[in-house]
Amino acid sequence: MLIATWNVNSIRTRLSQIIDWMNQVNPDILCLQETKVIDECFPVEPFEKLGYSVEVYGQKSYNGVAIISKIKAKNVKKGFYGFNNSNQNIEIFKDQKRLISAEINGIKIINVYVPNGSSLESNKFGYKIDWLNSLASFLDEQEKNGEIICLMGDFNVAPSNLDIHDPKKYEGGIMASEMERNALNNVLQKRLIDAFRIFEKNTGHWSWWDYRNNAYVLNKGWRIDHIYISKELSSKLKSCVIDSSPRGNLQPSDHAPVMVDLNLNDINEDIFEDEENFFDI
16 A cells, blocks of 8 residues: 655645646545645545545635545544543634544544644744644653554655754754654653655655755755555555655645555454454544
8 A cells, every 4th residue: 555645735726736746646545735725625526527425624814734545534533523632722723724644444544734833932842842742742641542554645744854954954943853852752752663765774865945046956955755564564665765756846836745555455354353342433
């Protein structure tokens, strides 16, 4: 099963590019971020013509996430749900559409668009850390329910200096601060594996290039788009790659797709002996 994530920076602006890419790559599941459109205006028909079902959670001009899948998604949930976090008021996150989840082929697909945070001095930075802490609590609840998870999206965090083209220049700044990295590690808690780093241990691999300063041509990028999988899926992992080619399009998104390939032919036998009861939430 080929699963991809892509911050498209406006579904309507990038629609033809997305459709062309899907025709070339043929993903089973595509998770999108920054769709920037309300649910009623999401262009569902072009995806349905390709044989996909579409689940969306969006808003006008900002944010927005979607799950596009050949296999019909079950138990679709929008935003944080199903847990009580005494340290956070989850109501503050409802205005920003940043998380959608669903069960597909025995896996909990969780698609996120983590806030950027603007700068360490901004009020938006506190919002980002609070959001990541709430995501950690959300995953605690999924773990309690025995979910096998594939968490993906635009995290707006470079996990290490290997994930930045010039780490000294950006050391301690937004997307590279110790606080952000600690918050991301709290989300993962060693229960989720960075699929890309299973195959590639070195620097020089980016998923985002700033529109400014000719960053893509000069290959001055960051790796901030990730796919994290439950440890139980590690034996099923065939590959994880970043496809930078769409970034070279005319009027591209500033992000590139990231893809993971899982061999799930025998997943029901190896992991889910009783799938019907497994997701009784």
